[in-house]
Amino acid sequence: MTKFKLRSSALDILLRVDNGGAYSHLLIDQLIKSNRVAEKDHGLLTEIVYGSIQRKLTLAYFTKKFVKKNAKLDDWVKWLLYLSFYQMYYLERVPDHAVIHEAVGIAKERGHKGIASFVNGVLRQAQREGFPDFENIVDESEKLSIRASHPQWLVNRWIEQYGYEKTTSMCEENLITKPxxxxxxxxxxxxxxxxxxxxxxxxxxxxxxxxxxxxxxxxxxxxxxxxxxxxxxxQDQSSMLVAEMMDLSDNMTVLDACSAPGGKTTHIGEKLNNTGQIFAYDLHEKKTKLVKNKAADLGLTNITTQAADSRNLANFHTEGTFDRVLIDAPCSGLGVIRGKPDIKYQKTEQDISNLANIQKQLLENISPLLKKDGKILYSTCTIDQEENEQVVQAFLKENPKFEVDPTFFDSLPNDIQASFGLSNVGLQIFPDDYHTDGFFLTRLRLKNQ
CATH class of the missing domain: 3.30.70.1170 (Sun protein; domain 3)
Structure with a gap:
């Protein structure tokens, strides 16, 4: 694939993500697996797609300087400018003249001579004049939103929950490729x-x-x-902590209520030394197949998969069945923005509230399936308090027979105990703490054990 075709394919991916809600990492993976991209170009393809999405709000801010306010751009033209600006501003190893040449070629292929001339003019003006800084933006949250390319509602929400300094650190960390x-x-x-x-x-x-x-x-x-x-x-490091904190022993009967794609499920299977039995559920059959295939790859035979709405698992199991329960709840995913940059533009505050309600239902409906001396591990890959602390607090208030396992915090790895601020209901890992995904987890049990 030539560099022209590479950038044209990157543009196709960006349009599908922006218009259809497709996931960039899946589209990149599909294109690479099609063998149409040379191995030496995998890095560049990933960089310009992820980078353009990660920096979308910054690139839109740049575009306003060079495009007349009343100009109406087709989506493909807008994203071609974003794609080109990203390379010119952020990638030192890619010469501006090569970026401009390829962009004009794509514009000729997809549009007409006038569009190609427009793209050429805009990019050459940016090359001559340079890109604007952010100092003229008076409002601090707006400035952070544009500079670090996070929606302003999200920046304001994090500032309210964690303060400006922590929010800045998280937003900047989300722009860096994680280990x-x-x-x-x-x-x-x-x-x-x-x-x-x-x-x-x-x-x-x-x-x-x-x-x-x-x-x-x-x-x-x-x-x-x-x-x-x-x-x-x-598997991300913070995700690995889930199975580590379930206090597992051989021959236990374990429920993984939201198991796909299977990373935590198979980790549990390994921690059980391939003994006992794990019942792994997810809403869609297609997703449970991912868990089943992953278990087979790892040689694990203690995992049984089934598609079901985990709010209705009382239809499959009697009360007091499980030694351990994992509820890795569906969430906004605001802790994994670094690896899935599309998330920050697709989610809304209403989505967070809707998900928090589902999370509460899962805890409420699944908790009766726990044995009297059993334990529930609740986790999410988000950093939003409404989905984490507030969900756990609401559950404990409505179910006073449960408590946060008092041994949970003491059993955390020593380095983590020393480094993280622990709330009274769980552990919140932020993306800038250890360059991992943002993650929340806690362990619950019935009182009087």
Whole structure:
């Protein structure tokens, strides 16, 4: 694929994400797997697609300087400018003249001579005059919104919950590529063996403090022999903490109420040493197949999958069935913006409230399935208090027989205990704390155990 075709394909992805709500990481993966993109160009494709989405509000701000206020741009023209501005402003290794040449070629192919001339004029003006700074923006939250490209409603919401300084740190962290992390399959290889082999293959590695199975890897670990042999699972470090904090023992009966795509489910299976039984549910059959296939790849035989609305699991199981329950609740995903930048533009405050109601229903309806001496692990990949602390507080208020497990905080890894501010109901990990996904988790149990 030529650089022209690469940028044209990137533009197609951006349009599908913006107009149809498609997910950029899935579209990039599909294009790469089609073998139409040379391996040496995988990085550039990913960079310009993710970067243009991550910086959309900043790029729109730039566009206002160079395009007349009343000009009506077709979506593809707008995104072609964004794509080009991103490369010119943020990518030093890509020469401006190459960006402009390719953009004008795309404009000729998709539009007409007048559009091509317009694109050429706008980009050359930006090249001559330079891009505007943000100092003329008076309102501080608006300035942060545009500079760090997060919707202003979200910036204001985080400022209200966490303050301006923390919000700034999170927004800036969300623009940086996070480190790659993997989890070993401990029945097949030790962490030490895996790290040694990865080093021999040329990767830089270090152990994760979140999980005894976790490794932080610099480089494309998907190409490693260990990954190809299903000895490694791609998983964010904060996500690994979930199974670690479930207080699991061999031969337990475990419920994973919202299991797809299976990273946490299979981690539980590994922590159980492939003993006991895990009942893994998700709403759609297609998603439960992902869990089933992942378990098969890892050689785990203690996982049973089924499609169901987990608010109705009383139809499948009697009260007091499970030793452990994981409710990794559907959420806004505002903790994983770095890897899925589309999320910050697609979600609304109403979405957060709707999801919080579902989360409460899940806790309310699933909790009777717990054994008297059992424990529930509640987690989300968001940093919003309405989906985290407030959900747990509401559940505990309406169900006074439950409490936050008093041993939960003491059983956290020492480095995490020392580093994070702990609320009275759980642990909130922010994306800028350890360069991981933002995550919330807590452990609940019945009182008088």
């Amino acid at each position: 790659f992390s993997v989890r070993i399959q401990p029945q097949k290889i030790s962490r030490e063996e895996a790290m040694l082999q990865l080093q021999q293959e040329g990767y830089e590695v270090k152990p994760s403090i979140f999980s005894s199975q976790g490794i932080i890897v610099e480089g494309n670990v998907l190409k490693s022999s260990l990954f190809k042999q299903h000895l490694l699972t791609i």
